Each structure stands twice: as C-alpha cells, then as structure tokens.
Amino acid sequence: xxxxxxYSIGSVRAREKELLSNADIEAMLALKDSQSLINYxxxxxxxxxxxxxxxxxxxxxxxxKYLSDIVPDGSVFDIFSYPNDAHNIKSVIKGMLSSVxxxxxFSEPCTIDLESIEKAxxxxxxxxxxxxxxxxxxxxxxxxxxxxxxxxxxxxxxxxCMQAQLDKANExxxxxxxxxxxxxxxxxxxxxxxxxxxxxxxxxxxxDSLFGGLEELDKKEVTSxxxxxxxxxxxxxxxxxxxxxxxxxxxFKKSPALFERYGDNYLISLAKEKCxxxxxxxxxxxxxxxxxxxxxxxxxxxAVGIETDSDMEITRERLRExxx
Numbered sequence: 626x627x628x629x630x631x632y633s634i635g636s637v638r639a640r641e642k643e644l645l646s647n648a649d650i651e652a653m654l655a656l657k658d659s660q661s662l663i664n665y666x667x668x669x670x671x672x673x674x675x676x677x678x679x680x681x682x683x684x685x686x687x688x689x690k691y692l693s694d695i696v697p698d699g700s701v702f703d704i705f706s707y708p709n710d711a712h713n714i715k716s717v718i719k720g721m722l723s724s725v726x727x728x729x730x731f732s733e734p735c736t737i738d739l740e741s742i743e744k745a746x747x748x749x750x751x752x753x754x755x756x757x758x759x760x761x762x763x764x765x766x767x768x769x770x771x772x773x774x775x776x777x778x779x780x781x782x783x784x785x786c787m788q789a790q791l792d793k794a795n796e797x798x799x800x801x802x803x804x805x806x807x808x809x810x811x812x813x814x815x816x817x818x819x820x821x822x823x824x825x826x827x828x829x830x831x832x833d834s835l836f837g838g839l840e841e842l843d844k845k846e847v848t849s850x851x852x853x854x855x856x857x858x859x860x861x862x863x864x865x866x867x868x869x870x871x872x873x874x875x876x877f878k879k880s881p882a883l884f885e886r887y888g889d890n891y892l893i894s895l896a897k898e899k900c901x902x903x904x905x906x907x908x909x910x911x912x913x914x915x916x917x918x919x920x921x922x923x924x925x926x927x928a929v930g931i932e933t934d935s936d937m938e939i940t941r942e943r944l945r946e947x948x949x
Contacts, residue, residue: 633695634909641913643670644949645920653927654937662928677928681921682733688917689734692910701907702734702914704793704806707757709735711786714754714762715779717742722769757792761785780833787813787836801899801908805892805915808868811842812888815862815870819877819884822851822858841867882943890946893919897948916948923947 649669656662662677672683689706693699709732717739720727731739737754745753751763761781769778787810794806814836821830831848843865850861859878863871869891877884893915900912922945930940 628695628697630697630906633692633697633907634904636695637692637909637913641916641949644913644916645669645923645947646949647947650923650927650944650947653924654930654941656927656931659928659931662924662931666924677924681924685917685921686734688914692914696907696910698907701797701799701802701911703736704790704797704802705914705918706734706736707786707789707793709733710737710755710758711782713737713739714742714746714758715765715782717746718762718766718769718778719775721746722766755789757789758782758785776830777833783834784836788838791838797907799907799911801895802911804899805895805911807839807841808892808895810836810839811868811870812873812891814839814842814847815873816885816888818847818851818858819855819881822855826851828852886943886945889919889922893946893948901948912948919945919948 649665653662653665656665659677663674663680666677666680667673671680672687674680674683689702693702712732713730713735714737716727716730719725720730721743728739737758741753745751745759745762746766751759751766753759754762761784765778765781768774768781790806791810794803797803817834818831821834828848831844831851835844835847836842837844846861846865847858850858859874863874873884873887873891876887896912896915900908900915903909903912926943926945927940929935930937
C-alpha cells in the first residue's frame with residue numbers, strides 16, 4: 626500500500642500524546658540528579674541511553690526514522706539535518722589537520738555519513754560531498770590549513786548550510802516550511818550580528834559571517850547599523866521588524882538569553898499555528914518533529930540546571946514553550 630499524507634496525519638495525531646506536557650516540565654524541574662532525569666525520560670518512552678545527550682541523540686534518530694517512514698517524501702526532514710552535516714564536516718577538517726580524534730563529536734541525524742566526509746577531506750575530493758557543501762568544505766579546509774582562521778573556516782560551512790536549508794525549503798513548496806526556515810535563518814543571523822556588535826567586531830567579520838540570501842534581512846544595512854554600535858543596531862532591527870523581531874529586541878535589552886528564548890518561542894508558535902490542525906500535506910509530521918526538537922532543548926536546559934545545581938526559577942526562565 627502506498628503511503629499517503631492522510632495516513633501520516635493519522636499516525637502523528639495518535640503519537641502527539643507522547644509529547645511532553647507542562648506537567649512533565651514541572652516534574653523534571655523538581656528532580657535532584659541526572660539519573661532521576663534519565664529514568665523519567667525512559668518512563669516517558671524516550672530512547673535508551675547512558676546519558677542525557679545519548680538519550681536525546683537516540684530519540685532524535687528514532688523520530689526521524691519514524692517520520693521518514695510515514696510520509697510520502699521523507700527527504701523533507703533532511704532540512705533539519707543540514708546543521709549537523711556542517712558541524713560534522715568542520716569536526717573532520719579540524720581533526721585531520723590537528724591529528725585530534727573527532728569521531729565522538731559526530732552529530733546525528735545527518736545526511737552525509739562519516740566515511741564520505743573522511744574520504745572527501747583525506748583525498749581532497751570534495752566533489753564526493755553533496756553539491757550544497759562541496760565547495761564550502763574545500764574552502765573551509767584551505768582556510769584552516771593555510772591561515773588557521775577557524776572562525777572564517779566555520780563561516781563558509783555555516784553559510785552553505787543556511788543556503789542549503791533555504792533551497793530545500795523552496796524546493797518543497799511547503800509554505801509553512803519556507804516561512805519557518807526563513808525565520809530560523811533570520812534569528813540566527815540577528816544573533817550573530819548582536820554578538821559581533823557587543824565585541825566590537827570589524828566590517829570583515831560581518832562580511833564573512835552574515836547570510837546574504839534572505840530578502841527579510843539586508844546584510845549591508847545590518848552591517849552598517851552594527852558598526853555604529855549596539856543601540857543603532859537595535860534601533861534598525863526594531864524599525865525593520867520581521868518575524869516579530871522588534872519584540873525580540875526588547876527581550877535582548879533585558880538579556881541575550883531572553884532574546885534567544887523569544888526567537889525559539891516564535892518558531893514553535895509558527896508550528897502551532899500551521900501544523901497542529903493541518904488536515905493535508907506534510908505539515909502535521911513537520912510540526913511533530915519541531916515539537917521534539919523543542920523538547921530536546923528544554924531537556925538539555927533542565928539537565929544543565931540539575932548538573933550545576935542552579936536555582937529552579939533561573940532554569941525555568943530559560944525554558945522554551947512546548948508544542949502542546
């Protein structure tokens with residue numbers, strides 16, 4: 626029987642009850658040690674693992690496999706794996722140049738296996754990589770090998786990743802996914818600009834690090850404002866409001882952490898609006914995966930709070946909104 630979106634929607638709706646709730650968050654906040662958190666997640670049906678990071682990685686892989694198996698075109702989820710691909714290429718390049726083991730740094734899920742990256746870098750055959758990353762990987766290696774400029778090397782792969790995500794979103798023609806990815810890239814670049822501004826970065830940094838392929842964010846204008854200082858950049862971003870950025874900037878003025886939380890909450894709000902009640906297409910499955918991605922961030926924040934014995938209210942302030 627051919628898989629249909631009607632089938633995938635029914636399957637996802639049945640499994641949405643497995644997603645974490647606000648009651649689960651409160652229960653996890655009350656836990657006193659990491660093992661208790663691991664046990665709680667196991668009881669909630671999360672994949673097994675010896676650590677929080679391993680549990681999240683295994684659950685993420687299981688979720689991607691499940692969703693890819695129930696939608697007509699599972700490649701739609703590749704868009705969320707491209708950042709891991711970029712990270713993995715960076716790790717292999719740095720590891721090979723410095724003779725440092727990198728295997729444990731490999732992130733999943735990904736669309737490029739470790740052996741392919743190793744072969745491409747070791748044999749200088751970057752055409753073995755997907756076209757979205759091949760030239761960026763070549764440049765990243767050359768920059769790191771000849772100048773040891775890790776920031777610039779990383780920037781080439783980060784920009785390639787953003788372009789790959791935008792291209793993939795446009796290829797799917799899924800309106801929600803296009804808007805979601807644009808908003809995600811937008812907030813990532815605003816964060817880059819704000820951090821650079823706080824450290825008095827030079828124009829070359831913005832030229833190298835900011836993505837120029839997003840119509841909602843004018844790279845030249847952002848750079849010009851940033852070079853005048855944080856206040857000028859905040860004023861510019863508030864006046865040229867996109868994706869509710871003016872509200873996010875107000876949060877930034879209170880705390881950079883609150884700004885990041887606002888950006889993540891905006892993204893999950895898009896999923897709630899477009900995916901929770903979707904009756905056709907891939908939106909329901911996409912919403913479920915985005916819900917899981919948000920859960921992983923929340924779990925990680927709680928885990929860090931437990932490990933550092935942070936005040937519960939401080940941890941609570943950093944938590945993201947859930948999909949449910």
